[in-house]
Amino acid sequence: MTGRGVWFWIGAALFIALAVALALVVRNEYVFFAGFVILQFIVLATAWNILGGYAGYVNFGTSAFFGIGVYTAIFLLKAFSAPLLVQIGVAAVVGAAMGLGIGLLTLRLRGIFFSIATVAITIIAETLIINWKFVGGATGVQMLRPPVTPPFDSYIKMLFVVLAILVVIAVALARYVQDSKLGRGLRAVRDDEVAAESCGVPTLNLKLVACAISGALMCAAGAPSAMYLQFADPVSAFNLNYSVSALAMSLIGGTSHWIGPVLGAILLGSTQQLLTVTISSEINVLVLGLMLVLFVVAAPEGIIGLVRRLWRRVGKGSP
Amino acid sequence: MALRLAATGVDARYGAVRALNGASVTVEDGETVVLLGTNGNGKSTLMKCLMGIVRPVAGSIELEVDGTRHDLARLPTEEIVGLGVALVPEGRRLFPKLTVEENLMLGAFRKSARAQIATNLAFAYEAFPVLAERRRQLAGTMSGGQQQMLAIGRALMSSPRLLLVDEPSVGLSPLLVSQTITKIEELKKKFGLTVLMAEQNFHQAVRIADRGYIIVHGEIAFEGKTVAELQSNEIVKQLYLGGG
Numbered sequence: 001m002t003g004r005g006v007w008f009w010i011g012a013a014l015f016i017a018l019a020v021a022l023a024l025v026v027r028n029e030y031v032f033f034a035g036f037v038i039l040q041f042i043v044l045a046t047a048w049n050i051l052g053g054y055a056g057y058v059n060f061g062t063s064a065f066f067g068i069g070v071y072t073a074i075f076l077l078k079a080f081s082a083p084l085l086v087q088i089g090v091a092a093v094v095g096a097a098m099g100l101g102i103g104l105l106t107l108r109l110r111g112i113f114f115s116i117a118t119v120a121i122t123i124i125a126e127t128l129i130i131n132w133k134f135v136g137g138a139t140g141v142q143m144l145r146p147p148v149t150p151p152f153d154s155y156i157k158m159l160f161v162v163l164a165i166l167v168v169i170a171v172a173l174a175r176y177v178q179d180s181k182l183g184r185g186l187r188a189v190r191d192d193e194v195a196a197e198s199c200g201v202p203t204l205n206l207k208l209v210a211c212a213i214s215g216a217l218m219c220a221a222g223a224p225s226a227m228y229l230q231f232a233d234p235v236s237a238f239n240l241n242y243s244v245s246a247l248a249m250s251l252i253g254g255t256s257h258w259i260g261p262v263l264g265a266i267l268l269g270s271t272q273q274l275l276t277v278t279i280s281s282e283i284n285v286l287v288l289g290l291m292l293v294l295f296v297v298a299a300p301e302g303i304i305g306l307v308r309r310l311w312r313r314v315g316k317g318s319p
Numbered sequence: 320m321a322l323r324l325a326a327t328g329v330d331a332r333y334g335a336v337r338a339l340n341g342a343s344v345t346v347e348d349g350e351t352v353v354l355l356g357t358n359g360n361g362k363s364t365l366m367k368c369l370m371g372i373v374r375p376v377a378g379s380i381e382l383e384v385d386g387t388r389h390d391l392a393r394l395p396t397e398e399i400v401g402l403g404v405a406l407v408p409e410g411r412r413l414f415p416k417l418t419v420e421e422n423l424m425l426g427a428f429r430k431s432a433r434a435q436i437a438t439n440l441a442f443a444y445e446a447f448p449v450l451a452e453r454r455r456q457l458a459g460t461m462s463g464g465q466q467q468m469l470a471i472g473r474a475l476m477s478s479p480r481l482l483l484v485d486e487p488s489v490g491l492s493p494l495l496v497s498q499t500i501t502k503i504e505e506l507k508k509k510f511g512l513t514v515l516m517a518e519q520n521f522h523q524a525v526r527i528a529d530r531g532y533i534i535v536h537g538e539i540a541f542e543g544k545t546v547a548e549l550q551s552n553e554i555v556k557q558l559y560l561g562g563g
Contacts, residue, residue, distance in 0.1 A: 187417055
């Protein structure tokens with residue numbers, strides 16, 4: 001392992017330790033309700049960036065994967081009373097399979113055509129669930145939380161820690177992809193797909209792998225949501241907001257590095273939580289839109305690009 | 320014969336537009352064959368057909384490697400690269416936002432090329448020292464000549480036996496064109512390559528060619544068994560030499 005790798009894992013361990021410590025010490029449950037959502041967005045944005053950022057394939061299907069994750073958990077719970085970790089694990093497998101399948105259907109399309117096709121996926125998935133009575137159909141479904149596992153004293157705190165672990169898994173995967181041959185191939189696809197192909201880069205395979213990893217993480221992020229709200233209905237589970245948020249957070253953070261979506265999700269996620277408490281939840285979308293416009297105009301390479309530019313300026317300024 | 324490329328009666332279309340009309344080209348082991356023609360006559364399309372990027376609607380493309388025949392019209396591009404065919408595309412088609420070294424590494428994406436990666440990288444840097452100096456620079460920020468070198472270097476990374484070069488002269492100054500062509504000849508000798516080069520710069524191309532074809536409106540209008548035959552051809556005189 002290189003020096004950087006060691007620091008990454010030390011950081012990850014500290015992050016999980018911090019999450020556990022918070023869960024054991026802090027009494028106010030609101031912190032965890034809000035924190036859960038922010039962590040969930042970190043996973044979603046990180047997952048989105050693997051295909052959307054590295055390969056440049058802008059995917060509007062995040063909410064489809066997320067919703068399928070939610071409903072995978074609900075199905076497992078209703079049918080087998082499966083525990084939380086099983087729900088998440090199976091959701092990841094379902095997400096990977098879904099990513100592969102959808103990838104095979106859509107990844108031959110390029111640019112804007114791919115993006116349009118992914119919008120349709122959410123609608124298809126939502127329609128399927130609406131017509132599936134077992135998981136509640138259009139009216140939705142209510143669930144009771146099972147008893148909480150010690151050492152946690154509330155279910156929501158446990159979910160918070162589980163999400164923290166998911167964040168580490170997602171970021172570690174994104175980081176691995178970025179530094180690997182797969183990442184280099186995906187960047188080549190983004191830069192010039194035809195050239196990549198004529199070099200012998202198996203572009204379709206790489207995109208499929210990226211789509212499967214991304215889909216697995218998105219579904220895994222959706223699974224704990226069922227227990228978070230104790231209620232799910234198709235309209236909120238497949239809400240287009242997830243697609244737009246994941247995309248906006250990645251773009252605002254910067255797509256060229258794994259840290260970008262993390263920063264974007266923290267910035268936007270916490271702003272949204274703050275606004276929900278202080279003003280209203282409706283204003284979230286407006287703020288999201290405004291910030292996206294602001295960044296696209298002023299800092300097209302996101303926070304990462306801004307920092308790099310500042311870094312260079314400082315570097316030049318010093319003798 | 321260790322290596323032989325034979326494209327026979329290749330037809331290719333872009334929608335309703337006919338780009339190739341029964342074009343036939345052969346390249347024997349160790350030759351440098353030049354495909355001459357002005358813009359829009361199908362040179363690049365033929366190159367793309369050979370790489371599996373454009374699929375011909377009729378005709379066959381066969382590559383014989385050490386006694387085994389492969390149908391290039393059916394194989395996916397990455398397998399064609401795996402057989403030892405590499406393309407230096409027209410307009411270079413580098414990855415502008417990736418570094419020089421990343422560009423080179425992408426030329427060796429195939430598993431079969433991975434064992435050779437260190438050797439080939441060293442060769443590429445030896446052949447083009449400027450690439451070694453600029454290995455961390457973004458490819459898009461280099462000059463045209465340097466980019467052409469990088470494009471050739473990238474193609475060499477897959478340990479090719481047949482090198483397809485599509486219009487190396489595009490966008491380069493006359494001096495650089497001459498240097499690039501000389502370099503191709505040099506590399507050919509060094510690596511024992513077989514070369515098929517599409518070019519519109521007649522005088523530069525025939526400097527290193529053993530023989531060549533003239534392509535007009537997607538058809539092979541003339542096949543010159545020697546450079547002298549090409550030079551004395553009426554079409555060439557019309558197109559390039561200003562005579563009639």
